[in-house]
Amino acid sequence: MVSGGTNVGTSSQTQTVIEEVGNIRETGTIPSRIHNDNEIHELELERVFSDTWVFVGHESEIPEPGDYAKRYIGDSPFIFVRDDTGEVRVLFDSCQHRGTTVVRAEQGNTSYFRCPYHNWTYKNTGELVGVPHKEQFFKELDTCEHALDSAPQVDSYEGLVFASLSATAPSLDEYLGDFKWYLDLHLKFAEGGMEVVGEPIRWEIDTNWKIGADNFTGDSYHTLATHKSAMDLDIFPPELSAVGAERTPVDVTECSGHSCMLAYLENQEFAGGYPEDIFTETHLSESELRLAKRLVSSVGTVFPNFSFLQMNLNADPENREVTAFLNIRKWQPLGPKKTQVWNWILVPRDSSEEFKQRAYDTGISTFSVAGNFEVDDFAVWDGIAEAAGSTFGKKIGRRSNFQMGVGEMGDATNISDEWPGPGAVYDTNFEDGTMQTFYQSWYRSMTGRPIDSATEDVNE
Amino acid sequence: MSERFELRLECEEFLFDEAERLDDGKLHEWLELLTDDVEYRVPRRVTRERGSEQSSFSEDGFLYREDMGTLTTRVERYDREYAWAENPPSRTRRFVSNVRVHDESDDEIRVKSNLLLYRNQGDTTEHDLLVGEREDQLRRVDGALKLARRTVYLDQTILATRNLSFFL
Ligand code: FES
Numbered sequence: 001m002v003s004g005g006t007n008v009g010t011s012s013q014t015q016t017v018i019e020e021v022g023n024i025r026e027t028g029t030i031p032s033r034i035h036n037d038n039e040i041h042e043l044e045l046e047r048v049f050s051d052t053w054v055f056v057g058h059e060s061e062i063p064e065p066g067d068y069a070k071r072y073i074g075d076s077p078f079i080f081v082r083d084d085t086g087e088v089r090v091l092f093d094s095c096q097h098r099g100t101t102v103v104r105a106e107q108g109n110t111s112y113f114r115c116p117y118h119n120w121t122y123k124n125t126g127e128l129v130g131v132p133h134k135e136q137f138f139k140e141l142d143t144c145e146h147a148l149d150s151a152p153q154v155d156s157y158e159g160l161v162f163a164s165l166s167a168t169a170p171s172l173d174e175y176l177g178d179f180k181w182y183l184d185l186h187l188k189f190a191e192g193g194m195e196v197v198g199e200p201i202r203w204e205i206d207t208n209w210k211i212g213a214d215n216f217t218g219d220s221y222h223t224l225a226t227h228k229s230a231m232d233l234d235i236f237p238p239e240l241s242a243v244g245a246e247r248t249p250v251d252v253t254e255c256s257g258h259s260c261m262l263a264y265l266e267n268q269e270f271a272g273g274y275p276e277d278i279f280t281e282t283h284l285s286e287s288e289l290r291l292a293k294r295l296v297s298s299v300g301t302v303f304p305n306f307s308f309l310q311m312n313l314n315a316d317p318e319n320r321e322v323t324a325f326l327n328i329r330k331w332q333p334l335g336p337k338k339t340q341v342w343n344w345i346l347v348p349r350d351s352s353e354e355f356k357q358r359a360y361d362t363g364i365s366t367f368s369v370a371g372n373f374e375v376d377d378f379a380v381w382d383g384i385a386e387a388a389g390s391t392f393g394k395k396i397g398r399r400s401n402f403q404m405g406v407g408e409m410g411d412a413t414n415i416s417d418e419w420p421g422p423g424a425v426y427d428t429n430f431e432d433g434t435m436q437t438f439y440q441s442w443y444r445s446m447t448g449r450p451i452d453s454a455t456e457d458v459n460e
Numbered sequence: 461m462s463e464r465f466e467l468r469l470e471c472e473e474f475l476f477d478e479a480e481r482l483d484d485g486k487l488h489e490w491l492e493l494l495t496d497d498v499e500y501r502v503p504r505r506v507t508r509e510r511g512s513e514q515s516s517f518s519e520d521g522f523l524y525r526e527d528m529g530t531l532t533t534r535v536e537r538y539d540r541e542y543a544w545a546e547n548p549p550s551r552t553r554r555f556v557s558n559v560r561v562h563d564e565s566d567d568e569i570r571v572k573s574n575l576l577l578y579r580n581q582g583d584t585t586e587h588d589l590l591v592g593e594r595e596d597q598l599r600r601v602d603g604a605l606k607l608a609r610r611t612v613y614l615d616q617t618i619l620a621t622r623n624l625s626f627f628l
């Protein structure tokens with residue numbers, strides 16, 4: 001079942017490039033070409049974005065019946081809607097008549113979607129309920145057969161709604177697999193869970209979607225250089241950052257095909273960012289809660305393009321207090337070197353309004369389009385795509401290096417045995433295993449395999 | 461000259477001087493034009509249906525929501541050689557027009573203006589264009605005008621820029 005898929009319509013050169021990514025564990029390198037190549041991009045839309053689970057939105061964005069938001073899976077338009085019965089749906093935004101998109105707004109509230117072309121009208125469940133002059137022109141049309149198509153699979157985890165364009169992909173629960181343990185640290189520490197503040201900020205960058213996704217698996221190495229100016233100003237409080245003696249970092253790799261980085265205080269609870277009284281033991285195990293209370297920074301990617309980041313930061317170290325926020329991301333591919341960034345800030349639902357606002361302000365002033373940390377990331381990521389897509393880059397077979405701290409390069413120690421959570425876990429955040437995991441999942445997905453090799457073994 | 465006309469000229473002069481400081485990268489001098497209790501906000505625009513009862517600007521979504529402290533932190537970051545987003549520095553040129561003085565008390569003046577901001581950076585011809593309306597509250601402090609509150613209403617819901625590493 002695995003073989004064959006990659007050869008159809010794929011040039012042998014592209015085929016070789018994909019295979020080389022599959023060797024990342026041995027070589028620690030990948031062909032840079034995958035970061036700016038038309039053929040690869042087309043294949044990703046067909047394979048990666050059609051066969052995996054892609055993040056759509058958070059349930060708190062559409063709290064009321066009729067609330068909807070326009071969303072995308074790869075390049076396909078969808079309506080993320082809570083219907084009148086309260087059910088969350090992900091409907092393909094393409095009219096059953098001539099196919100134009102029915103929704104043009106980013107979000108709103110409605111009981112009915114009316115197509116602007118010939119006014120076919122759908123309930124917010126997707127059901128076709130209105131065809132103008134049906135009795136005259138469409139006598140035999142069975143409206144029951146013309147509901148808006150739904151994404152083949154829709155499911156949610158702790159308020160995060162994902163959809164899959166594949167009816168046969170394994171369930172979301174299986175897809176997130178063991179990685180749920182890490183999502184839980186960020187989503188389930190407070191009784192009422194998390195909610196989104198405002199609407200996602202969206203902007204476009206001239207790079208490949210994988211650059212943001214791989215950086216967010218835990219490229220801790222770049223923080224020292226790219227974010228030096230923000231670090232020097234103590235926006236990341238020094239006692240919590242890499243220079244803080246008490247801080248323990250880990251890299252979580254190969255966790256059901258996903259990966260992340262965590263840093264926590266070994267000997268101190270409540271790193272400072274969330275209100276102490278927000279933590280509850282209701283939803284977490286003892287070891288999870290222990291860790292959740294000590295987290296100072298974490299970042300991770302659920303393959304393919306959903307990332308999260310939680311940090312304790314300070315937008316104004318002189319006058320404010322350290323504040324935690326949860327930032328979630330979607331790296332939406334618009335082309336081989338064009339990505340639309342979607343950026344949400346989440347806060348504990350049960351926290352005070354004062355805290356929510358402070359957390360939001362801290363989030364946008366550090367990790368958003370105008371964020372003191374992130375503006376510097378966006379300033380350098382476009383160069384990766386530029387060089388990767390260049391003639392000379394292709395001619396010399398330019399490769400990107402992910403060898404840091406892996407194998408003979410460093411002394412990262414695998415501590416999975418004594419670590420309470422799942423995955424192959426290392427005692428440092430200066431190793432590239434998190435990114436190797438991401439590209440391994442990419443390779444598996446591009447060649448029609450499940451992203452998690454463990455799942456495959458079970459199935460065989 | 462009518463008093464009203466004079467007041468508009470004075471406001472324009474303030475806004476043009478402010479624009480010059482920002483375009484010339486004199487950010488510390490820009491901070492001097494702000495009151496200590498300045499509020500600086502750029503709400504997120506949301507594309508809604510025509511006739512929607514909700515505002516086309518988010519109530520709680522922002523690109524910037526700043527005070528003097530956070531603005532100062534930002535400016536101090538730009539002082540550093542490692543602030544890559546502005547290294548090489550952006551070349552910005554802002555066109556401030558349609559200045560409308562809306563109401564006034566003795567020392568508080570509400571001024572609206574349009575902003576067209578061109579930004580080019582590095583060795584490429586590509587550029588960003590940001591367009592919007594600004595609603596400012598100017599306050600007379602010791603005889604001179606200062607900016608006490610600014611809200612920028614951008615015309616784009618999705619920003620065509622890799623980062624907002626500059627002020628609007
Ligand atoms: S395309 Fe929608 S009604 Fe014709």
Ligand SMILES: [Fe+2]
Binds near residue numbers: 215223226227373377
């Ligand atoms: Fe970064």
